[in-house]
Amino acid sequence: xxxxxxxxxxxxxxxxxxxxxxxxxxxxxxxxxxxxxxxxxxxxxxxxxxxxxxxxxxxxxxxxxxxxxxxxxxxxxxxxxxxxxxxxxxxxxxxxxxxxxxxxxxxxxxxxxxxxxxxxxxxxxxxxxxxxxxxxxxxxxxxxxxxxxxxxxxxxxxxxxxxxxxxxxxxxxxxxxxxxxxxxxxxxxxxxxxxxxxxxxxxxxxxxxxxxxxxxxxxxxxxxxxxxxxxxxxxxxxxxxxxxxxxxxxxxxxxxxxxxxxxxxxxxxxxxxxxxxxxxxxxxxxxxxxxxxxxxxxxxxxxxxxxxxxxxxxxxxxxxxxxxxx
Amino acid sequence: xxxxxxxxxxxxxxxxxxxxxxxxxxxxxxxxxxxxxxxxxxxxxxxxxxxxxxxxxxxxxxxxxxxxxxxxxxxxxxxxxxxxxxxxxxxxxxxxxxxxxxxxxxxxxxxxxxxxxxxxxxxxxxxxxxxxxxxxxxxxxxxxxxxxxxxxxxxxxxxxxxxxxxxxxxxxxxxxxxxxxxxxxxxxxxxxxxxxxxxxxxxxxxxxxxxxxxxxxxxxxxxxxxxxxxxxxxxxxxxxxxxxxxxxxxxxxxxxxxxxxxxxxxxxxxxxxxxxxxxxxxxxxxxxxxxxxxxxxxxxxxxxxxxxxxxxxxxxxxxxxxxxxxxxxxxxxxxxxxxxxxxxxxxxxxxxxxx
Numbered sequence: 260x261x262x263x264x265x266x267x268x269x270x271x272x273x274x275x276x277x278x279x280x281x282x283x284x285x286x287x288x289x290x291x292x293x294x295x296x297x298x299x300x301x302x303x304x305x306x307x308x309x310x311x312x313x314x315x316x317x318x319x320x321x322x323x324x325x326x327x328x329x330x331x332x333x334x335x336x337x338x339x340x341x342x343x344x345x346x347x348x349x350x351x352x353x354x355x356x357x358x359x360x361x362x363x364x365x366x367x368x369x370x371x372x373x374x375x376x377x378x379x380x381x382x383x384x385x386x387x388x389x390x391x392x393x394x395x396x397x398x399x400x401x402x403x404x405x406x407x408x409x410x411x412x413x414x415x416x417x418x419x420x421x422x423x424x425x426x427x428x429x430x431x432x433x434x435x436x437x438x439x440x441x442x443x444x445x446x447x448x449x450x451x452x453x454x455x456x457x458x459x460x461x462x463x464x465x466x467x468x469x470x471x472x473x474x475x476x477x478x479x480x481x482x483x484x485x486x487x488x489x490x491x492x493x494x495x496x497x498x499x500x501x502x503x504x505x506x507x508x509x510x511x512x513x514x515x516x517x518x519x520x521x522x523x524x525x526x527x528x529x530x531x532x533x534x535x536x537x538x539x540x541x542x543x544x545x546x547x548x549x550x551x552x553x554x555x556x557x558x559x560x561x562x563x564x565x566x567x568x569x570x571x572x573x574x575x576x577x578x579x580x581x582x583x584x585x
Numbered sequence: 586x587x588x589x590x591x592x593x594x595x596x597x598x599x600x601x602x603x604x605x606x607x608x609x610x611x612x613x614x615x616x617x618x619x620x621x622x623x624x625x626x627x628x629x630x631x632x633x634x635x636x637x638x639x640x641x642x643x644x645x646x647x648x649x650x651x652x653x654x655x656x657x658x659x660x661x662x663x664x665x666x667x668x669x670x671x672x673x674x675x676x677x678x679x680x681x682x683x684x685x686x687x688x689x690x691x692x693x694x695x696x697x698x699x700x701x702x703x704x705x706x707x708x709x710x711x712x713x714x715x716x717x718x719x720x721x722x723x724x725x726x727x728x729x730x731x732x733x734x735x736x737x738x739x740x741x742x743x744x745x746x747x748x749x750x751x752x753x754x755x756x757x758x759x760x761x762x763x764x765x766x767x768x769x770x771x772x773x774x775x776x777x778x779x780x781x782x783x784x785x786x787x788x789x790x791x792x793x794x795x796x797x798x799x800x801x802x803x804x805x806x807x808x809x810x811x812x813x814x815x816x817x818x819x820x821x822x823x824x825x826x827x828x829x830x831x832x833x834x835x836x837x838x839x840x841x842x843x844x845x846x847x848x849x850x851x852x853x854x855x856x857x858x859x860x861x862x863x864x865x866x867x868x869x870x871x872x873x874x875x876x877x878x879x880x881x882x883x884x885x886x887x888x889x890x891x892x893x894x895x896x897x898x899x900x901x902x903x904x905x906x907x908x909x910x911x912x913x914x915x916x917x918x919x920x921x922x923x924x925x926x927x928x929x930x931x932x933x934x935x936x937x938x939x940x
Binding site: 302417418420447448449450451456474475477480501505515518519522523528530532535536551 | 642643749750751752779780781782783784785787788791806807808809810812813836846847848849850851852853854855857862863864865866868
């Protein structure tokens with residue numbers, strides 16, 4: 260599969276307290292092929308959502324993307340785009356679905372109108388045609404009675420239906436890439452299952468690439484083709500979903516699995532990761548996981564671990580995988 | 586004291602009977618007046634040192650049950666007996682005395698802790714209000730409590746915003762423990778925490794129960810989290826308990842279709858063991874318009890579902906080891922018995938009647 264979207268060495272800087280610089284996203288590289296789902300998994304503060312915003316050039320000021328970073332969508336570096344060309348990508352070729360539909364929808368405009376606006380902004384449809392397209396999109400995302408619900412306001416809908424409306428808006432620009440940032444975190448588990456099902460169906464029917472961002476490894480297990488695990492602004496492991504769950508190579512990934520409560524097997528005492536996730540202005544030196552790592556080596560606190568390629572598209576950032584490092 | 590995960594018949598510490606909580610909505614300028622039955626006919630017992638998990642989705646009434654038991658809000662009907670005393674009949678000093686024995690830990694300690702109060706005084710507050718120790722002994726006791734919840738006593742000078750989410754939750758737990766409760770309500774105590782930290786807090790709660798013999802009402806939406814601590818699990822839907830059973834029996838052989846759907850929706854962190862996935866169609870009924878029959882009927886996929894489910898409310902009744910509110914709890918909900926935790930064919934979609 261050829262890559263649709265390629266992120267190379269993405270670095271985002273913010274001015275830090277006391278005049279320094281903090282780098283909450285520090286050298287992230289990703290590849291996304293058409294029709295594939297890549298999950299970006301990490302705890303709060305890992306930089307996963309900021310990475311998503313950067314793909315749309317929406318990093319909030321005073322944050323800046325390092326000029327040496329590259330975000331390439333089918334040969335075009337998005338970081339070089341301006342004006343109309345940039346708008347065609349934002350909400351057009353790349354669609355974004357946020358976690359909280361209640362705050363990302365406009366409360367005083369009906370959901371149908373919000374879909375129609377986006378259709379009109381990205382396509383040459385107007386008037387009745389745009390409206391019909393909006394109804395079709397609402398129908399495509401499983402909004403029951405789409406032509407009636409067109410006139411509903413966000414507060415009149417359940418959380419699951421609001422999320423569907425938001426997905427319809429993201430689809431209005433006919434995106435090649437859909438970024439779903441914690442799309443189900445605010446929803447109940449039974450509704451969560453419906454929304455993930457919908458995203459899967461849309462990926463297949465439209466041939467989109469999906470970047471699924473989540474804090475929940477369990478949630479991405481049944482949904483993603485590949486998983487990239489983020490910790491403290493870096494991708495520490497990237498692997499096919501089956502390999503990641505069968506034999507995680509990075510101690511952080513292994514530790515995450517040990518701390519997840521499960522429904523199968525006996526009830527064992529959980530193995531927590533000691534300490535807390537570090538903050539961007541206080542990333543630990545060398546390996547950023549070393550203060551919490553159960554398998555830490557002497558050199559982990561001194562030397563930055565290399566990116567160790569394990570297979571095509573698979574890597575791990577850990578000294579344990581370097582021969583002779585112990 | 587009950588060792589974790591062993592269950593014995595012990596005299597109840599807490600007896601909840603036919604609990605009801607109604608809220609009025611609407612009225613002047615806010616649409617039509619209506620009554621919402623947030624909690625309806627909820628009954629259960631809790632033994633000393635036992636954990637009852639109370640599971641449900643948002644709006645199921647699970648948090649309201651906890652608040653009503655503590656009298657943080659008044660019940661509309663029903664009774665709660667704690668250590669043999671009718672909690673709803675108490676006032677003044679007697680109520681204060683009972684409240685000391687019943688404590689609560691909230692989901693978000695950031696909003697339940699006073700932002701201007703340092704951690705030490707926050708933990709000491711209960712000791713002072715209930716005059717449990719002479720003033721000179723309080724500082725030493727607070728330091729012990731910090732140690733018990735795994736915090737360095739130097740934390741006592743910190744403000745909530747200076748602490749991480751996990752540390753704040755530990756402060757919230759220390760605050761509840763200070764007054765030596767026999768019963769602790771944990772209302773979504775780990776849902777705001779990162780997974781790596783969530784496990785720390787769950788282990789801490791398990792240790793506290795083992796050490797102190799405190800009974801827990803553990804309220805959460807995540808069955809895998811609840812399973813970690815609960816001896817028994819009650820599942821709520823639309824204000825009612827629809828299934829109550831010993832934890833392992835509920836997880837392995839849930840009888841209510843809603844419990845089965847909840848179980849199948851819990852993400853399985855192993856792609857080779859993906860469970861049969863039940864994706865519910867439809868929405869729950871509107872809270873202001875309770876249906877005459879089973880509240881789950883609008884989303885139910887049970888093969889035996891029929892007219893009776895739409896007209897006749899199924900009572901909570903004993904079936905095997907469980908109490909279940911389903912007319913057809915004795916029968917498999919899908920054919921053949923497809924819902925299990927065994928490895929299954931990848932993602933067959935179950936047909937549902939109203940899809």
